Amino acid sequence: MSVRVRFAPSPTGYVHIGSLRTALYNYLFAKGNENGKYILRIEDTDRTRLVEGAVENMLEAMEWAGVNHDEGPVLLDGQISETGDFGPYVQSDRLEIYKKHIETLLEKGHAYYCFCTKERLDQVREQQKANGETPKYDGHCRDIDLEEARKRAAAGESYVIRLKLPVNRDIMFDDVVRGKVVVNTNDVDDQVLIKTDGFPTYHFAVIVDDHHMGITHVIRGEEWLPSTPKHVYMYEAFGWDAPRYVHLPNILNSEKKKLSKRHGDVAVKDFKEKGYLPEALVNYISLLGWSPEDNSEIMSIEEIISKFSLERVSKSGGVFDVEKLNWINSHYLKEADLDRLTELASRYFVEGGYVSEDEIKDKWDWMKSIISATREKLDYLKQVVDYIPLFLGETVDMEDENAKEMVELDHVPDMLEVFKGKILESEELTKDSTKKILKAVQKETGHKGKNLFMPVRVAVSGQCHGPDLNEMLVILGKDLISKRIDFVKNNYCK
Numbered sequence: 137m138s139v140r141v142r143f144a145p146s147p148t149g150y151v152h153i154g155s156l157r158t159a160l161y162n163y164l165f166a167k168g169n170e171n172g173k174y175i176l177r178i179e180d181t182d183r184t185r186l187v188e189g190a191v192e193n194m195l196e197a198m199e200w201a202g203v204n205h206d207e208g209p210v211l212l213d214g215q216i217s218e219t220g221d222f223g224p225y226v227q228s229d230r231l232e233i234y235k236k237h238i239e240t241l242l243e244k245g246h247a248y249y250c251f252c253t254k255e256r257l258d259q260v261r262e263q264q265k266a267n268g269e270t271p272k273y274d275g276h277c278r279d280i281d282l283e284e285a286r287k288r289a290a291a292g293e294s295y296v297i298r299l300k301l302p303v304n305r306d307i308m309f310d311d312v313v314r315g316k317v318v319v320n321t322n323d324v325d326d327q328v329l330i331k332t333d334g335f336p337t338y339h340f341a342v343i344v345d346d347h348h349m350g351i352t353h354v355i356r357g358e359e360w361l362p363s364t365p366k367h368v369y370m371y372e373a374f375g376w377d378a379p380r381y382v383h384l385p386n387i388l389n390s391e392k393k394k395l396s397k398r399h400g401d402v403a404v405k406d407f408k409e410k411g412y413l414p415e416a417l418v419n420y421i422s423l424l425g426w427s428p429e430d431n432s433e434i435m436s437i438e439e440i441i442s443k444f445s446l447e448r449v450s451k452s453g454g455v456f457d458v459e460k461l462n463w464i465n466s467h468y469l470k471e472a473d474l475d476r477l478t479e480l481a482s483r484y485f486v487e488g489g490y491v492s493e494d495e496i497k498d499k500w501d502w503m504k505s506i507i508s509a510t511r512e513k514l515d516y517l518k519q520v521v522d523y524i525p526l527f528l529g530e531t532v533d534m535e536d537e538n539a540k541e542m543v544e545l546d547h548v549p550d551m552l553e554v555f556k557g558k559i560l561e562s563e564e565l566t567k568d569s570t571k572k573i574l575k576a577v578q579k580e581t582g583h584k585g586k587n588l589f590m591p592v593r594v595a596v597s598g599q600c601h602g603p604d605l606n607e608m609l610v611i612l613g614k615d616l617i618s619k620r621i622d623f624v625k626n627n628y629c630k
């Protein structure tokens with residue numbers, strides 16, 4: 137039987153790093169198995185938590201990350217449609233299916249109508265708490281005769297339908313990550329399966345859908361582990377085979393707590409907007425809870441797929457470490473195609489007011505050369521905005537005392553003059569020609585090493601550090617170099 141896995145988000149907002157990791161592990165597992173299929177299903181039965189546009193955001197984020205599904209909702213010209221033979225893939229389009237299946241459970245005596253009011257349930261809970269017991273439904277409606285219950289429901293009484301768990305029975309399942317899990321039904325609530333609004337709860341819909349969509353492995357976050365016994369019992373009640381369960385460890389923040397919205401950037405789109413490359417983010421996230429046998433860290437998606445196995449998913453959560461993500465991203469930035477990076481970075485030039493939308497084409501080469509000169513220094517593309525001012529303007533601001541001291545040295549004014557002369561005399565500036573010019577200055581003035589390069593660097597940029605000097609000179613061009621040198625000589629040199 138071929139592998140079929142699914143990622144089943146609820147459309148309740150932006151896509152979290154944790155969701156991307158769950159989707160990615162499902163994707164990796166499917167792609168690593170011959171004919172494996174990765175399915176996206178939208179779980180929108182909690183009508184109170186729906187967020188407008190969340191499905192579109194989800195689809196866009198996954199497409200950006202390259203975690204593409206084989207079946208499920210797709211965006212076509214901004215409209216959501218579906219692909220695959222097991223649909224509908226949005227739960228709110230499957231209500232008839234749930235209705236039919238809840239009837240089966242009612243008829244078989246595995247589910248019952250519950251008419252308890254919220255007030256009664258609150259009272260029971262308070263009482264249980266006061267007695268030091270774990271709050272749990274007390275089974276008040278478990279034995280109401282089904283026909284009688286149907287009459288009450290038909291007469292308009294408000295109800296939910298609950299799962300009728302057997303009393304005092306051990307439920308067992310084997311989790312690929314956690315191993316054997318055994319839970320006694322006395323410790324589990326009679327889960328609500330159909331709510332007062334007629335919608336199924338997640339717990340009911342997930343079983344019906346996973347079964348009908350032929351899901352072989354349920355790979356999801358560990359927060360669902362406590363619910364799994366109920367799910368396993370429902371499979372038994374229906375007479376279906378349960379899938380294999382794979383509960384992924386939480387992703388932790390630097391304080392070793394579960395990563396959450398409150399702890400800064402966890403939305404995939406924030407990383408996209410800062411100019412992280414999708415392949416870098418995906419590479420990094422693949423390592424949050426899994427590692428390959430050979431401990432490689434920088435891996436293409438093809439390599440990750442070939443190395444990935446559920447057996448190597450760890451029980452303990454990976455810590456989300458932005459430093460490491462930056463390290464991986466900077467690696468990919470150094471390797472990436474420059475035109476692609478320029479395309480991605482052009483928005484930062486526009487947002488900073490350095491280039492207008494209309495000028496993008498004309499200033500392409502200039503932007504590209506700035507990316508080329510600075511990419512070694514960037515953790516993510518947006519940081520390029522810190523460097524753009526370096527390349528603009530006829531004057532120079534000295535960054536600090538060190539920079540000032542560098543151009544106050546006695547030999548500097550004459551040396552800068554020689555340098556400027558050679559720059560102005562030269563034909564087109566290239567990385568090579570600027571190298572040759574600096575060599576010639578060294579020969580003519582006798583100054584070399586730090587005494588040569590530092591004052592030139594500071595005179596053209598105001599800083600003792602920064603992008604490659606030759607690339608910077610090429611971008612500045614003859615005119616700005618000579619004007620900046622004059623400015624520094626007049627204002628800073630002795």
Ligand code: GLU
Nearest residue numbers: 144145146179342356360
């Ligand atoms: N809708 C659930 C969620 O958003 C899916 C859990 C599962 O994969 O079973 O987490």
